[in-house]
Amino acid sequence: MEYRYKGANEKMRNALARVSPGTPLRDGIDRVVRAKAGALLVLSDEPDVLSICSGGFLVDAPYSPQRLSELAKMDGAIIISNKGGRIARANVHLVPDPTVPTSETGTRHRTAERVARSLDVPVVSASEEMGVINVYAGGEKRQLQEVGHLLERANQALQTLERYKTKLDDGINNLTAVEVEDVATLRDVVAVVQRGEMVHRVADEIETMIIELGIDARLLRLQLDELYEEIDDELDLVVADYMPADKTAEQAMSDMSELSDDDVLNLRVTADVLGRAGDNDDLTQEVAPKGLRFLRRVKRLDVNIADAVANHFGGLAKMQRATLDDLMSVEGVDEAMARSIRDTLTRITESTILDQY
Incomplete structure (x- = not known):
């Protein structure tokens, strides 16, 4: 199923997909962690990346988990091709822009974050002592979690999604009833859009977990698709029924995705996004759908x-x-x-x- 939610960081998702369980790259990283070795992997061999590499040696060999774990025994960074099929260089010293801000304290993780932020490329770091694996991409950092813990979190999120979906269905049914009787109010409409946005946000987080879980997420994918089916189309039509002529439903839903959680829960802010800024002081006013x-x-x-x-x-x-x-x-x-x-x-x-x- 295709998700149109605008809050997702696609660069981070793409990076997580490359290191998800079942992939050759994740197999190699797990070997490094089990061997109590650290690693700094840049998942790009673009010229910008090579320009900050110092020392090391050219490998230019097909990627394999065994090669990665052996090369990680050296202290330097490993450069892997964009498509992950080749190991370009190993044991290199990375010299990123030192002015790029970073919240990391360890040398390996600090370098990883600066490279990812300054060059906009995915970088993976694995700590030697703690075995913590961090992924840096799209200006964000995500720590990979143990599969069992992540599955538990995803199942809890699915239960939350089901509750929100029930509230959304109730809101849509109520809206239909008041529309039939021609007594719909702005509050009825805003409540549906608000609940729909919360469903989007929970589903978006589950989608990221599914990508991170890789081959271990088949059942979660089926459950999410079943719960999420046709939500986008229904919400688009609700919004389109009440939008003024100078704004589209797609624009409104995109604007909703950029709100903070607190603003989403504010009915008047949501009314503003729907193009009803002049009406949001009176949420009880009657509004008429286009049909x-x-x-x-x-x-x-x-x-x-x-x-x-x-x-x-x-x-x-x-x-x-x-x-x-x-x-x-x-x-x-x-x-x-x-x-x-x-x-x-x-x-x-x-x-x-x-x-x-």
């Missing part, structure tokens, strides 16, 4: 025609009262399509009312 979310449930209805229908009637309430002739007056809507739209809207209304009782 796009309901129209999406009409089978074989083209997206452009759905937009044309929504724009023609200017709101769900008028669309619900439309006759077949009214619907057929929209360009591209024939009698069969008009009947399908009307039947779908009627079915949604009736099922929603029945669910309430």
